Amino acid sequence: MEASGIDTALLDRFAVIVGEGYALRSDADIAPYVTERRGLYPGRTPLVLRPGSVDEISRIMWLATETRTPIVPQGGNTGLVGGQMPDGSGREIVLSLSRLNRIREIDVQSNTVTVEAGVVLQTLRDAADAADRLFPLSLGSQGSCQIGGNLSSNAGGTGVLAYGNARELCLGVEVVLPTGEVLDDLRKLKKDNTGYDLKNLFIGAEGTLGIITAAVLKLYPRPKGREVAWVGLESPEAALALFGKATDQAGSGLTAFELIADRPLDFAVRHIPGTVRPPADGWPWHVLMEVSSGRSAEDARQLVEDILTAGLEEGLAGDAVIAASLAQSDAFWRIRESLSDGQRPEGASIKHDISVPVASIPEFIERAAIAVEAVSPGARVVCFGHMGDGNLHYNISQPVGADGAAFLGLYRTMNKAVHDIVRNLGGSFSAEHGIGRLKRDELLATTPPVAIDLMRRVKAALDPAGIMNPGKVI
């Protein structure tokens, strides 16, 4: 183990806790845990532990504290900011939660599910479905991301508009602290005012304060009707007005309102097989709208028709098509889900995951386009996102024919130009992906010192030995 910055005797002490079969030490075994999809965050580790119980995790953390050994918790390894990656020192141990994968209980009357951290999101969605319930968290990576990671990164996705982030879906947590102590707060309660809100400290902390090992999550009635529409529009202003109208009418029955500029649609259709332009075509902006009803299919149909009729009459929507079949609904959603991948063949890209107040979306889009052009003339804005949450994935593809590496050399300059506008509008430079390794410097540089100081005090109070996922967030 020449790569190891930890002596073998100590590695053995960790390994014995989980059993040799679940202590991975060979390069081949370790590789999947130190490589992520985009290859942005190279890391090394001499050991990946795959504990099978909360008790084993507790003993690992006790030993880690005792020996000042840094631990990097890892779920489905789908994070986009490197929060799940060890650094390059070879001195950090990766702790995979994937074997804690039981759904402990589904309570259909209380509408809750008690689930372990390693359960894959899609598995949970399917289990809820089988119990005639909806678990609304929905992300592109749901086939492999895990609930523990979803909570640690306070995951967002397309269901946030009606149901909230991972944070809002969580009623209780079980957490192993850096000392190995276990905080058991697995309560199913919608109201509980007994002391400080510890739960929300661990949610979104990206594994830097403790390890979430299980959670009680909310379930919802499964909608009886669902309608998906594709809308062509003249401008983001029109989309904003249509969003207001749809919210008024549908309330939490408005289950998606995704804004899509024409360029990402064009890229997806050209590069992703099976993606075709929707019928309501020829407009510079598009909205994928989904409406759900707890009452009936007819009710959902009536609702979406009412919204679109009003939107067309008032000139907000240029054109609109309600999916005529489940296949067409799926086709509309497939476009949305192909937007990220569709951008890849267009060369190098600089990404942003921003949010602004909903009302400021049009202004942001207008100002950011000018800033992008100033940084890199001819760069192509690829703008789409969760309009109802004020959250855009505002990505920039290199100019056609430009040198990709040179364009990527502008990464920080471009980020700064875009994030300055975001900040000026009271927005966030990390709406849903988190901080991890990628955005830590920017967090430290741009967050008011008072907030940074409070975060540091919280970190020091909960992880005084500094062994929980070092170098991430703060």
Place this chain on the structure above:
Amino acid sequence: MEASGIDTALLDRFAVIVGEGYALRSDADIAPYVTERRGLYPGRTPLVLRPGSVDEISRIMWLATETRTPIVPQGGNTGLVGGQMPDGSGREIVLSLSRLNRIREIDVQSNTVTVEAGVVLQTLRDAADAADRLFPLSLGSQGSCQIGGNLSSNAGGTGVLAYGNARELCLGVEVVLPTGEVLDDLRKLKKDNTGYDLKNLFIGAEGTLGIITAAVLKLYPRPKGREVAWVGLESPEAALALFGKATDQAGSGLTAFELIADRPLDFAVRHIPGTVRPPADGWPWHVLMEVSSGRSAEDARQLVEDILTAGLEEGLAGDAVIAASLAQSDAFWRIRESLSDGQRPEGASIKHDISVPVASIPEFIERAAIAVEAVSPGARVVCFGHMGDGNLHYNISQPVGADGAAFLGLYRTMNKAVHDIVRNLGGSFSAEHGIGRLKRDELLATTPPVAIDLMRRVKAALDPAGIMNPGKVI
């Protein structure tokens, strides 16, 4: 100032910050700030400060830290657990937020309002209404409680079912820290994953970590239709099943589902003028159900009819009446709002503010009745609450003709008997009123040591001088 445990020179230094006109020192001026409605938490103070700006609060806190002077923040003084009361030492200064009473901005497109801590809840509800929006927090004390107190106590009320607690309604906060530093996190963002969740530490902390001076809160579209129904039922089990059915159909359109036993109804009708028995009478249990629609009055009517028709057909509801007029809706709600006061003329009472998983409500009611009878034979259970939140105000009136003082001597024994069942069902002994002075001992005695230790570490990290509202919560 013989009552004062603080020397006059120091009091003068505090007073000069706000100006003598806003530094109350006479017993008569101070009295309203050291007396609360139930007279349960007697306290003394030599000084009530009424600052007019965040800057003044900041200077007060700086001086308080410098001189180790305890500060008790106070809003509308409506709290039920003594969180807003100074102790009896005369060494604590009360800081009233009531002059910070501006609504800074209503953003109808982003559906947010930015509001200062001293704004009275009803004032905010009216302002939202005037902007054609709904601010859904609704409590008995809304005519005098203030937003800062609502957030500090994470207030609940009747709107929680569809819209969540105060916590869920808050997007951003401005907080003056014990050192006088100001955390400005007044963001309007629905998604923001940039570091630890500081906001939720201050919400529900009852002023023990810092002083919330302003907040960004969510607004909602004002419903276009609203229907209120009174339902008579055989049992809590039937109410639970009806609740499930109503949730399935209405989703977040189910805006209230209040369970009421016959005894509190009887008390209210007998003792509160203008309260009359509803038409669907003669059942041992009642439900006040409210349904709202963003679409139309007709739509709300259809929805409530669908739910009740199904409920009656399946034998869940025994009888049901939909309010035929706004006056009748108000009359139904007046019953609900009279239940607390209606209990008072029946003599001494022992109160509980508990929550359990929604599915456990019937079991709790059955087991608690037996426990109550064992502690005090003939004591009368007065059970009502927010069934959809699993939250009951489970109060016990003394046996008819018994000695009130002797009955109150059973307060702790009764609490223990009831709370033991709550704990056994995974519930909370403080669902919405908080801890304050009243429940601190019980919190410390019954919460797992790991959680208490974490809360203490958070307290020490954020308020190392221990001057923020001492003796409350933790």
